Amino acid sequence: MESERQLVVDFLNYLMIEKNSSPFTIEHYEKDINDFTSFLKQQAIEGFAAVSYVLVRHYLVTLHEKKYARNTVARKISSMRSFYRFLNREKIVEENPFAMASLPKKAKMLPQFLYEKELEKLFNVSDISTPIGQRNQAILELLYGTGIRVSECCKLQLKDLDLFVEAALVKGKGKKERYVPIGSFAKEALERYISDGRKLLLEKTENRSDSLFLNYKGEPLSARSVRNILNKIIEESSLNIHISPHVLRHTFATHMLNEGADLRAVQELLGHSQLSSTQVYTHVTKDHLKKIYNNAHPRA
Incomplete structure (x- = not known):
């Protein structure tokens, strides 16, 4: 074989x-x-x-x-x-035997997201007096603050950031590029990490990497490592939940829509090519509005 x-x-x-x-x-x-x-x-x-x-x-x-x-x-x-x-x-096979196979209907699951109190616990975990803690805090703030994918986060280089105008150039799926705004919390965490922690991590290797996020050896950080970092943050926060980098992306979109952001704007920020990919978050916000209605209306 x-x-x-x-x-x-x-x-x-x-x-x-x-x-x-x-x-x-x-x-x-x-x-x-x-x-x-x-x-x-x-x-x-x-x-x-x-x-x-x-x-x-x-x-x-x-x-x-x-x-x-x-x-x-x-x-x-x-x-x-x-x-x-x-x-x-590639002319290896004449036909695609899987072309006619019907896919089972996917179970409709609403995106999992975090509440603000849960997020606060995550943001208070990292020891920002250490290079690793500064890096982890910057990753957490950036993923939630921009909604970018973990793969996009790992591809970021120093030159892709413009902290003066508070924006980042993100390389998404299909080699599509987009600019995303960086919030004040993410900006502060990135400035601290770049000026301090990243320099110390870079001293661990002779290779001069342009990657924004580095591992403890001073090499570019992998997507798998980011997942491990988030799992460790969850453990230390004592939250009884399981999250992935995508949950922070879901949380970003859900919070944006809950606060009245335009659906098209959220689509552009997330880098979705189809609006239907973004519309799944409206189901979450409808549940949010229904809960508010039930709690607030005298005849709900």
């Missing part, structure tokens, strides 16, 4: 170079393809070209038998559909 492995490597390189996918997205694609490859071995199928639509249906049944969530099944099938689309483009 060595040649098959090379096809997977070629596809992952295509995602990284041509599609500008985040490391986290690429990691999911690789896992989904590896899972399907294991399934092929169990079925004694040699090569991706030997896969038929009937086999895809069998794979779907196997996923359901393993009790995978609908969203996970949908993602796995979508990953394989994209992979076979690539194989078809």
